[in-house]
Amino acid sequence: MTHYSQPLEFTGLTRWFDSALRSVMPDFWAIFIELVIVGIALLATYAVIAMILIYVERKITAFFQARIGPNRVGKYGIFQTVADVLKILIKEIIHVNKVDKFLFYAAPFFIIVASMLTFGAIPFGKGLQAVDFNIGVFYVTAVSSLGIIGVLLAGWSSNNKYSMIGAMRSGAQFVSYELSGGFALMTIVVLTGTMQLSGMVETQRYCWNLFNGHIASFVAFIIYLISGHAETNRGPFDLPEAESELTAGYHTEYSGLQFGFFYLAEYLNMFVIAAIAATVFLGGWMPIQIKGWDAFNQIMWYIPSYVWFFGKTGVLIFISLWVRWSFPRLRIDQLLNLEWKYLLPINLVNILLMVILVLSGLTLTQIF
Amino acid sequence: MSNLSAFLAVFLTGIVLVVAGLGMAILLSPKSFNPQKGEPYECGIPTHGTSWMQFKAGYYLYAILYLMFDVEAVFLFPWATIVRELGVNGLYSILFFLLILALGLAYAWRKGVLKWK
Numbered sequence: 001m002t003h004y005s006q007p008l009e010f011t012g013l014t015r016w017f018d019s020a021l022r023s024v025m026p027d028f029w030a031i032f033i034e035l036v037i038v039g040i041a042l043l044a045t046y047a048v049i050a051m052i053l054i055y056v057e058r059k060i061t062a063f064f065q066a067r068i069g070p071n072r073v074g075k076y077g078i079f080q081t082v083a084d085v086l087k088i089l090i091k092e093i094i095h096v097n098k099v100d101k102f103l104f105y106a107a108p109f110f111i112i113v114a115s116m117l118t119f120g121a122i123p124f125g126k127g128l129q130a131v132d133f134n135i136g137v138f139y140v141t142a143v144s145s146l147g148i149i150g151v152l153l154a155g156w157s158s159n160n161k162y163s164m165i166g167a168m169r170s171g172a173q174f175v176s177y178e179l180s181g182g183f184a185l186m187t188i189v190v191l192t193g194t195m196q197l198s199g200m201v202e203t204q205r206y207c208w209n210l211f212n213g214h215i216a217s218f219v220a221f222i223i224y225l226i227s228g229h230a231e232t233n234r235g236p237f238d239l240p241e242a243e244s245e246l247t248a249g250y251h252t253e254y255s256g257l258q259f260g261f262f263y264l265a266e267y268l269n270m271f272v273i274a275a276i277a278a279t280v281f282l283g284g285w286m287p288i289q290i291k292g293w294d295a296f297n298q299i300m301w302y303i304p305s306y307v308w309f310f311g312k313t314g315v316l317i318f319i320s321l322w323v324r325w326s327f328p329r330l331r332i333d334q335l336l337n338l339e340w341k342y343l344l345p346i347n348l349v350n351i352l353l354m355v356i357l358v359l360s361g362l363t364l365t366q367i368f
Numbered sequence: 369m370s371n372l373s374a375f376l377a378v379f380l381t382g383i384v385l386v387v388a389g390l391g392m393a394i395l396l397s398p399k400s401f402n403p404q405k406g407e408p409y410e411c412g413i414p415t416h417g418t419s420w421m422q423f424k425a426g427y428y429l430y431a432i433l434y435l436m437f438d439v440e441a442v443f444l445f446p447w448a449t450i451v452r453e454l455g456v457n458g459l460y461s462i463l464f465f466l467l468i469l470a471l472g473l474a475y476a477w478r479k480g481v482l483k484w485k
Contacts, residue, residue: 116385175434
């Protein structure tokens with residue numbers, strides 16, 4: 001049980017800030033100011049991550065299709081998303097006559113709040129986690145399903161046939177794949193014995209869950225990636241917004257920034273899925289550790305935790321993009337068959353397999 | 369800093385993002401009026417009838433199946449956290465529980481619910 005020094009962490013800074021605030025004002029106001037700062041920090045990371053992801057996705061997509069991609073605004077087009085955000089801000093928000101006004105304007109709130117709440121629960125690094133419930137994993141699955149209410153509201157209230165069909169498909173797809181996503185996470189809960197996200201990261205100090213529960217973990221990981229990919233309505237699972245048949249699916253009637261919110265939430269959901277997968281399966285912000293290689297372990301600890309976290313998340317996002325541009329779109333019956341006839345039964349068996357592994361002590365505790 | 373207050377802060381952050389964004393967009397964006405703009409978008413063709421109508425029942429059946437398994441997940445999560453302490457007895461009891469649910473899925477499968485028509 002060795003503890004290596006970690007020179008580049010934020011924990012010292014936040015602790016100092018907390019005590020400094022508490023020394024000059026009553027506790028209530030200190031906490032209030034801290035919460036406001038947390039809110040602003042989350043807002044900033046939310047916006048920045050979305051902008052970076054949109055740029056990265058367009059660029060990687062272009063490379064997959066042997067194109068150049070955005071290359072006019074700034075060097076290599078890096079300011080393209082900034083320009084897009086400005087453009088979308090000065091677009092008119094068109095008021096459509098026949099919509100159900102209240103639901104139509106409420107839908108973006110649901111979608112943004114759902115993605116923001118899941119975003120807040122992610123441990124970005126050592127001590128960099130806003131919300132850390134002891135039912136963490138459960139909270140994430142519960143809150144992320146709020147988003148589908150927004151999608152259904154948007155589709156229903158638009159009074160447009162494309163929106164309606166898109167929302168229905170999206171609803172069926174999301175609820176189906178949410179099941180296997182939840183069960184895959186549950187497999188890991190069996191292994192770690194805790195649902196708290198920070199606790200789950202802590203249990204992976206010496207060995208990531210992917211290696212820890214070897215076969216069962218690996219199956220769960222693959223299933224989680226598939227279902228997470230489907231939950232975000234992307235890649236081969238993008239039936240809800242299949243543009244060649246449904247125009248834009250559930251957000252056909254939205255314009256300007258209201259459409260922008262849907263777009264933003266889609267990218268953020270992709271990030272959140274990758275981040276949860278990294279946290280639960282790949283050790284979150286924990287560096288890789290190999291038994292006996294002390295110098296190596298020490299060097300790995302010198303790399304800051306947030307770099308590890310964003311690195312792992314970035315790799316998973318790249319895999320998601322890779323899948324997206326490599327497979328043709330599924331039909332709705334194929335999509336639902338994949339979930340209900342394959343993933344769900346495999347998942348149920350997988351949970352039992354994991355229980356057997358845990359109870360018979362066949363799990364690993366260290367690499368090698 | 370308790371979790372509940374942090375949760376509330378994150379929640380309000382989401383609301384603030386939408387409100388501030390929309391407020392900014394409304395201030396910055398141009399406003400023009402045209403009766404054609406208010407029409408539902410259907411590739412330029414005037415839309416026929418309402419879109420608020422009864423819809424394919426296939427989706428509804430999947431929603432019911434989902435409900436069954438989601439409630440199951442609610443029961444399974446607490447069990448999953450303490451499975452180490454429960455030991456083999458926990459495995460047997462949950463096996464029975466899962467068997468009933470698997471039978472439910474098998475019944476739906478047999479009845480052709482999972483077949484897209």
